[in-house]
Amino acid sequence: MTQLPAAGRDDIAVALASCARGDRSALKVIYDSETPVLLAVATRIVRRREVAEEVLQDAFVRIWRSASTYDPALGSGRAWVFAIVRNRALNQLRDDRHTPVDDAELESFAARDAEAAAAYDRLGETSALRRCLERLDPTRRNAILLAYVTGLTHGEIAGRLNAPLGTVKAWIRRSLLSLRECMS
Structure with missing residues (x-):
């Protein structure tokens, strides 16, 4: 099982590399360490917790499928994960404009x-x-x-x-x- 050192949260990059090799426990490490903050970011953007939870689920599927495309030379693993959640939330806002309201x-x-x-x-x-x-x-x-x-x-x-x-x-x-x- 992949574990992040207590010293640095930027070691998400190590977990992403493990995800790219198919290590499901690495995705769990990312999920466990980042979900509270990621959920807060998504909720702030979409303004509804239930929608933010869906955004987060979609984002983690994307993280799992795209982990091999992460390039540490372009930025931290944490920033990459946050960008995926942010982009998913913004896409959800665009999609919601066409969703009937209750x-x-x-x-x-x-x-x-x-x-x-x-x-x-x-x-x-x-x-x-x-x-x-x-x-x-x-x-x-x-x-x-x-x-x-x-x-x-x-x-x-x-x-x-x-x-x-x-x-x-x-x-x-x-x-x-x-x-x-x-x-x-």
Whole structure:
């Protein structure tokens, strides 16, 4: 059985080399030593523990199958493993944009939309911020409100508005510039 020395966590590279030779216990060593942190990374990206667990399972299958492609000259074994988990989680986010949502998620979306609309409505008619927000395209205004009132990420806003992530980022950036100019 492959064991990592207590001295260094970068010895994941040794375990990856053992995985490449078909040593299943080496994969268990990686799993046992890195799973808590990897699960936290995946959860932070996909924001749902059950999805993060699936991401982690897919990532470990990928690690097992691709261990022979790991090149220590390009970086640490730990970094390689983390990159696989991160990429799997990001792919899951992209795939989720096309997955139907359940009723609880729809209610959450509706509540956040209502929260953003209520915040906008609370601005007085003579408010400079309201005047500047009214100059924005309604979709862009909604993106700004979802980001800054309800705290949605750009990815969540993209999924909510059914728009590409890059487009949403551009809308928000340009809208913030317009608001800054209007408010000054």
